[in-house]
Amino acid sequence: MVMEISFSTMFFHDHPLDLIFDAVRISGADTLEFWPETPDWWLSGRSEDHLAQVIRQHPLPAPLSVHAPVLDLNPCSINPDVVRASISWIQFSIKLAESLKAKVCTIHPGRRTSKRPPADLDYWRLDQMLDEIAPYAESSRVSVSIENMEPQVNALLTTPAEISRVLNERDWLSFTLDSCHVASRGEEVLREFLSVAEGRIANVHLSGASGSVMHRPVKGNPWAEKALDILGDGGYDGLITLEINDLSVGDPLTAEEKIRMIADDVRVVRDHLS
Numbered sequence: 193m194v195m196e197i198s199f200s201t202m203f204f205h206d207h208p209l210d211l212i213f214d215a216v217r218i219s220g221a222d223t224l225e226f227w228p229e230t231p232d233w234w235l236s237g238r239s240e241d242h243l244a245q246v247i248r249q250h251p252l253p254a255p256l257s258v259h260a261p262v263l264d265l266n267p268c269s270i271n272p273d274v275v276r277a278s279i280s281w282i283q284f285s286i287k288l289a290e291s292l293k294a295k296v297c298t299i300h301p302g303r304r305t306s307k308r309p310p311a312d313l314d315y316w317r318l319d320q321m322l323d324e325i326a327p328y329a330e331s332s333r334v335s336v337s338i339e340n341m342e343p344q345v346n347a348l349l350t351t352p353a354e355i356s357r358v359l360n361e362r363d364w365l366s367f368t369l370d371s372c373h374v375a376s377r378g379e380e381v382l383r384e385f386l387s388v389a390e391g392r393i394a395n396v397h398l399s400g401a402s403g404s405v406m407h408r409p410v411k412g413n414p415w416a417e418k419a420l421d422i423l424g425d426g427g428y429d430g431l432i433t434l435e436i437n438d439l440s441v442g443d444p445l446t447a448e449e450k451i452r453m454i455a456d457d458v459r460v461v462r463d464h465l466s
Contacts, residue, residue: 196222196254197461199434199454201230207447208232209243213250215447219454222254225395225433226292228285229261240291247292257296257395257431258334260285267321268302268314268348275317278302282325289334296335296394296431298368299325301358304346318348322362329364337366337394340385342373342406352381356388366394371419372435375401382419386426396423397435398461407437410457420464432461 201224204212209232216224226243228234233243247256260282267278282299289297302321304314322338329336340355341347349355350373359365367389374382386393398420399406400413410416423432434457438445445453 195429196431197434197458198223198225198254198257198431199457200225200227200259200436202227203434203436203438203454204447204450205231205438207450209246210250211447213246213252215451215454216250216252218451220458221434221454223252223256225257225259225298225435226294227259227261228281228288229263240288244292255295256289256292257298257433258285258289258292258294259298260300262300266302266305267300268304268317270305275321279321279324282321283328286325286328286332286334286336290332294334296337296366296368298337298339298395300339301341301349303341303344303348307346309345310348314348318358322358322365326362326364335366335394336364337368339368339370339397340373341370343376352384352388355385359389359392365392367392368395368397369393370397370435371416371423372397372399372401372406374419375406375415379418379422382422383426386422386428393428393430395431395433396428397433399435399437405440407435408440409436409453410434411453411460417460417464420461424465429465432465434458434461 199221201212265278266274269275286297301318304310341350343350369385398410400408400410400416402408
């Protein structure tokens, strides 16, 4: 049985925090994955006091998770200023997650700056980033959790072997499995991710995929429902986060339509894993 079902605040990209937090109760979800880049907070001063007040006013059945900022950032960049900014925001996010009593803080590995396959130097930069945030992670009760990326030409950490390496070298590091990022590689690769990260998965990002369009709703999507079957077969009973892109569904949705969509997906997840 699924312990907790969450959804990304970025699905409600154009809406205020009060509405986003209210959507948890209305949709039947358990909690949220809070992205600091959610515009209502990111562009209005990033007041942690205001965020804490919103949380108090909208009590959640389960702890939040946090997703560190990734837009415009790249901790494996060849530009040292971009690296510094990227690592600083990861460190900020771990501390924010701690202050919000969040359970998980998901981070991205970065990518090679040029559109070329990653080389040894890019993996060295990744290791340097992980080494630099290690003291923050090791002193925090928050699970710092690295995410597998979609298999694009310059992406890092797209295979089970790559995830296995970084986890085996760092006992403080957890894993956020993005099942949609595995869609083009199929069921066996998803099962392999579950196998190599057994006991280390802190969060699963779940969404549908149709051809080249990713992060679609779960309901009625064959890949998302197959991923749920595989998670169930593997005995996964942890956090599942619906990571849906509102631009992947066609015409713009109202807030009410988005909440109904989340509610539908919450029911699908519970039906598959109960």
